[in-house]
Amino acid sequence: MKLKIAVLAGDGIGPEITQQSIKVLKAIADRFDHDFEFEDAIVGAAAIDLLENPLPEATLDLCKKSNAVLFGAIGHPKYDNDPDAKVRPEQGLLRLRKELGLFANIRPVTTYAKLIDQSPLRPERIEGADLTIFRELTGGIYFGEKSQSEDGQSATDICTYSVMEIERMAHLAFKAAQQRRKKLTLVDKANVLETSRLWRKTVKKIAEEYKDVALDFLFVDNAAMQMILNPKQFDVILTENMFGDIISDEASVIGGSIGLLASASVGGDNAMFEPIHGSYPQATGKGIANPVASILSAAMLLDHFGLTEEGDVIRKAVAVSINLNVCTEDINKDNPYSTEKVGDFLEGLI
Amino acid sequence: MKLKIAVLAGDGIGPEITQQSIKVLKAIADRFDHDFEFEDAIVGAAAIDLLENPLPEATLDLCKKSNAVLFGAIGHPKYDNDPDAKVRPEQGLLRLRKELGLFANIRPVTTYAKLIDQSPLRPERIEGADLTIFRELTGGIYFGEKSQSEDGQSATDICTYSVMEIERMAHLAFKAAQQRRKKLTLVDKANVLETSRLWRKTVKKIAEEYKDVALDFLFVDNAAMQMILNPKQFDVILTENMFGDIISDEASVIGGSIGLLASASVGGDNAMFEPIHGSYPQATGKGIANPVASILSAAMLLDHFGLTEEGDVIRKAVAVSINLNVCTEDINKDNPYSTEKVGDFLEGLI
Ligand SMILES: CC(C)[C@H](C(=O)O)[C@@H](O)C(=O)O
Numbered sequence A, B: 001m002k003l004k005i006a007v008l009a010g011d012g013i014g015p016e017i018t019q020q021s022i023k024v025l026k027a028i029a030d031r032f033d034h035d036f037e038f039e040d041a042i043v044g045a046a047a048i049d050l051l052e053n054p055l056p057e058a059t060l061d062l063c064k065k066s067n068a069v070l071f072g073a074i075g076h077p078k079y080d081n082d083p084d085a086k087v088r089p090e091q092g093l094l095r096l097r098k099e100l101g102l103f104a105n106i107r108p109v110t111t112y113a114k115l116i117d118q119s120p121l122r123p124e125r126i127e128g129a130d131l132t133i134f135r136e137l138t139g140g141i142y143f144g145e146k147s148q149s150e151d152g153q154s155a156t157d158i159c160t161y162s163v164m165e166i167e168r169m170a171h172l173a174f175k176a177a178q179q180r181r182k183k184l185t186l187v188d189k190a191n192v193l194e195t196s197r198l199w200r201k202t203v204k205k206i207a208e209e210y211k212d213v214a215l216d217f218l219f220v221d222n223a224a225m226q227m228i229l230n231p232k233q234f235d236v237i238l239t240e241n242m243f244g245d246i247i248s249d250e251a252s253v254i255g256g257s258i259g260l261l262a263s264a265s266v267g268g269d270n271a272m273f274e275p276i277h278g279s280y281p282q283a284t285g286k287g288i289a290n291p292v293a294s295i296l297s298a299a300m301l302l303d304h305f306g307l308t309e310e311g312d313v314i315r316k317a318v319a320v321s322i323n324l325n326v327c328t329e330d331i332n333k334d335n336p337y338s339t340e341k342v343g344d345f346l347e348g349l350i
């Protein structure tokens, strides 16, 4: 298969981890005789520094004419701590999601037997936990109008959802549930929010088309608790943008390291694959960042194009590396491998 | 001291747990020679059933002319699963908070040595964790305008914050931090939300008046992760309404049972004290609900009126009951005490 992949490595540890994924993807292309073409473009703080634009037009164009985007990470402390900053790195990512129509963000959470003791949760709570979060990605309060009053004395964010936005997400999530354990949990705050009530109503209606899937509902506060008390109860979680952001980062503790969690953003003609972790500025350039989340995102990229055998090869290689403790310091504290060495090892297994 | 206390026991397990708190408060009044007068009023689903109003005027009036409100719980499944319901129990609670001007909700989270093994988290992560969440309670997306488009095809919630709303919360939280370990963490989503940026800016400015308190910032997604990875890092957490709802329910897992967590809502001429848990409809009338969260809320009520010695007597009694495993089934699985028996035991210790 021929694939054109735009590489947006971004800020912080983005470049060093993404490099490992490219190595691994190239090894896959060699072994399975595919033709993967990679092209780099700038985004985020790096792009602001150069062009005062977190998503330059050239970058967006490249993404649009590629089959997929491999994304690193975005964000820089100098913007986080300046509430008056006019442009921020995150705007680049948000605009990219919107422009590419990537309305569904899929975040699988699993556990590795070998890492059970890394988790802050007790083994019996998490052993065998296996869930996937379907987070709506281009709507809600992230994309509603934002404003400040003229006197600067108040600020407003607007959260809007349409039936259409909810329906298309719900179909994807129900279909995924059908391929899994046939359970779908909608997370919302329908006892307070009008948008949540629209989610609940719409999802209930769509559920009639998927009678083999058991649907239940959780308020987001309760879900944040249940995610820790009993993560095994979840199969597919469906939720809106902001709740998905919070719940999926929380769920990352289950597996023992946020450095392991991949995501796929789909929905448009294009698709984007990125770790769920951030740009981890303190680690930049030190060779200590875990490349696995990025490498597993590359595996999701392959799955997306039907190359599931290839995706499985990567996932198996990752499982081997974890079993042998060929891991960065977030996991292997005594004798950590560098970012690059982990990448080399995985490349070697393919 | 003479105190008039309005008792709004509410729905589900509300009445049975609140009854235990009243018993305990009466024992305190006897022992310390106070004059506590209790008066009941209806609220929530119970009030809807009777008067089609989740907060009848008589109830609100009673609260206004009382010194404090002891609140049970609110909510009923028949409303949760009906997105078209015109009135809902929660509206009663929300309106009460607003009408009484209770803009600050204070939720302390601690651990009991004896319960360390009840927590889903590993002992070494939580031993000694001791944090307090200051959740803004009368602003944000909870109270912004809610609407549906005419064709029913979209819904909107508006989130607004003013500098004044943020400032008064910040002062309370900084003052609490001064009495504790002098650390304050603002939880927001300033990389996306305009309201969060106003929070960050305003809190930074107020911080100049509290130079002895160390201020830091966490994005809410990261906070949801850090709460589980390392809850001991937190002292006082300050946050807006919706984030506070999610983060505080999540934090409840630390102590091993949500049935232990109390809260105080303050800010106006009046104050309200309630467990952070919900109405737990499945347990209603079975005598299995843990009354401790309600009883510790009663202790916070006493603190609020300067009766900290009395509050400490209750807290010590609770510690004794936990040490002796005189606990309901959420904690004592082998030989559970009933709701009433736990109340009796605590009353006896006063
Ligand atoms: C960087 C930030 C804007 C982003 C988000 O909130 O969506 C990140 O936290 C994520 O989850 O991908």
Ligand SMILES: CC(C)[C@H](C(=O)O)[C@@H](O)C(=O)O
Pocket (backbone or CB within 6 Å): A191, A192, A221, B074, B075, B090, B093, B245, B276
């Ligand atoms: C019942 C509900 C409206 C309420 C809230 O979200 O504030 C509850 O979850 C709480 O935290 O007190």
